[in-house]
Amino acid sequence: QQPVQSPQAVILREGEDAVINCSSSKALYSVHWYRQKHGEAPVFLMILLKGGEQKGHEKISASFNEKKQQSSLYLTASQLSYSGTYFCGTEISGGSNYKLTFGKGTLLTVNP
């Protein structure tokens, strides 16, 4: 079952913050976050595991609310290089591990 991402698109000025959300109707084992630039392959950013802590990567961090089966990706003080499409991928608890299902993506545009 495909997770739901919001918003579908967001436009920022350099230095502004953004939050991208990912929610599932199923109990989750893990949530992955990836960034894809136009014409390129997705690149892994971070993973949040059930029972794990909030993760961080440079000025990009994420949280995982197990009760709500929701994850949020936080981009602070955005840079031009943050532009791209962000995907969350989810693995369901009790399901086949390594079966990663992706949301439809959030297009992030950072302007000067």
Added chain:
Amino acid sequence: NAGVTQTPKFQVLKTGQSMTLQCAQDMNHEYMSWYRQDPGMGLRLIHYSVGAGITDQGEVPNGYNVSRSTTEDFPLRLLSAAPSQTSVYFCASSGLGGTIHGYTFGSGTRLTVV
């Protein structure tokens, strides 16, 4: 380390033709998968494998076959191409127990069926 290598990068097929998309990884990863990416649809899982000799279906398996005879290779076969299979195909791999390092994607194969 080459990572995940996909060939070809581009392909045009006629309706009804068959072909194989190649995927090879040199990281000794147990897990490999195939996704297709269409505008506005995100990445949809076609087939995946958790080791040599073991494969399973994803969300959109119809029209595609896979096999996993070695750890390194995971080819995707289109049996009889249809225009609906026009898409960008990505192969990805991950080590068992190593999902904390995420999935590594190949650079993709852009397929057009006319």
